Amino acid sequence: MxxxxxxxxxxxxxxxxxxxxxxxxxxxxxxxxxxxxxxxxxxxxxxxxxxxxxxxxxxxxxxxxxxxxxxxxxxxxxxxxxxxxxxxxxxxxxxxxxxxxxxxxxxxxxxxxPRRLGLAEEEDLVGRGVHYCAHCDGRFYKDKTVLLVGGGNSAAADALYLSRVVRKVILVHRRDTLRATKIYHEPLMQAENVEFCWNSRVAQILSDKTVTGAILENTQTGEQTEVACDGVFISIGxxxxxxxxxxxxxxxxxxxxxxxxxxxxxxxxxxxxxxxxxxxxxxxxxxxxxxxxxxxxxxxxx
Ligand SMILES: Cc1cc2nc3c(=O)[nH]c(=O)nc-3n(C[C@H](O)[C@H](O)[C@H](O)COP(=O)(O)OP(=O)(O)OC[C@H]3O[C@@H](n4cnc5c(N)ncnc54)[C@H](O)[C@@H]3O)c2cc1C
CATH class of the missing domain: 3.50.50.60 (FAD/NAD(P)-binding domain)
Structure with a gap:
């Protein structure tokens, strides 16, 4: 022994x-x-x-x-x-x-x-635009635009927090409504700097040393669109x-x-x-x- x-x-x-x-x-x-x-x-x-x-x-x-x-x-x-x-x-x-x-x-x-999105480029960009903790890293994006990926309670809380510290938040969720409890819905809908991309998933994160944007794919139609952003916060559990x-x-x-x-x-x-x-x-x-x-x-x- x-x-x-x-x-x-x-x-x-x-x-x-x-x-x-x-x-x-x-x-x-x-x-x-x-x-x-x-x-x-x-x-x-x-x-x-x-x-x-x-x-x-x-x-x-x-x-x-x-x-x-x-x-x-x-x-x-x-x-x-x-x-x-x-x-x-x-x-x-x-x-x-x-x-x-x-x-x-x-x-x-x-x-x-933290759960990963599972994208090939994701791990390489951790700390260079890809983040899993809004409270830890949100303030580095003071005058910038960030994507927030997720639709549960943590994601909604993170989006609200980010809306107070960054210029603009784009919330990306694969469904057409949040899974988060109702208490988050109203303040999020009222926040002037939060935009919603419903029925969407991140297909690719774009970068040039640091994150420059993402390609979003519509989960219903498969259509892809490019959005510019400075950071991607992943909050999917x-x-x-x-x-x-x-x-x-x-x-x-x-x-x-x-x-x-x-x-x-x-x-x-x-x-x-x-x-x-x-x-x-x-x-x-x-x-x-x-x-x-x-x-x-x-x-x-x-
Ligand atoms: C990218 C990122 C940035 C963050 N930034 C901040 C920040 O700025 N400020 C802040 O306060 N918090 C931050 N956090 C959160 C913080 O790091 C965690 O809350 C904290 O590390 C949790 O500590 P822990 O000891 O409970 O667990 P962990 O830090 O997760 O440590 C657990 C350890 O257990 C080991 N382990 C797991 N399973 C086994 C096993 N079967 N056998 C042996 N070993 C095992 C793992 O290898 C790991 O080393 C951040 C988290 C991430 C991911």
């Missing part, structure tokens, strides 16, 4: 490394299991301006610094993917591509990736990274771990921190806050 840790943290984003920092400073033995690189989704953004006390920092650097601080106090990182867990076992078992690990407590901090947790811990219909502000799940000794849990605002600062709470709860549990 590999070494048994007081706490195994699954995921090395801001929630995971804050949990690791707090747990390690509390003198718990801590293992962080991360499948890619420290920082999680933050590594996709070149500029974070809303982390308290820091004027501006790129996400990759902030992620490295979070990891460094946690490891300074004794946390250990293993780069591997978690494929399955047995959370009812004692100690709890975590299966990875590098073998089994055991934790007296487990903090799940695997995040929730998120995919929580919880596939390996099926049957182990309570998930909601969308796949998020059901956990409140204490980060406690329905399984004793198992905590969920950051974007992966049910919550209203998914940001670096709220993920970090969850990490601190989860470590504290784990310590109390032990």
């Amino acid at each position: 590999s070494r048994i840790y007081d706490t195994v943290v699954i995921g090395g984003g801001p929630a995971g490394y804050t949990a690791a920092l707090y747990a390690a400073r509390a003198r718990l033995s801590v293992l962080v299991l991360e499948r890619m690189a420290a920082g999680g989704q933050m590594t996709l953004t070149g500029e974070i301006e809303n982390y308290p006390g820091i004027a501006s920092i790129d996400g990759f650097t902030l992620g490295m610094q979070m990891q460094e601080r946690a490891e300074h106090f004794g946390a250990v990182t293993e780069y591997t993917e978690v494929t399955a867990v047995d959370l009812a076992a004692d100690p709890k078992r975590i299966d990875t591509w590098s073998g089994e690990f055991y934790g007296k407590t487990v903090i799940i901090a695997t995040g929730a990736d 998120r995919q929580p990274a919880t596939a390996f947790l099926q049957g182990q811990v309570a998930l909601d219909d969308a796949g998020y771990i059901v956990a409140g502000e204490t980060t406690e799940t329905n399984v004793p000794g198992v905590f969920a921190a950051g974007d992966v849990r049910t919550k209203s605002l998914r940001q670096v600062v709220t993920a970090a806050a969850d990490g601190a709470v989860a470590a504290d709860m784990a310590e109390k549990y032990l």
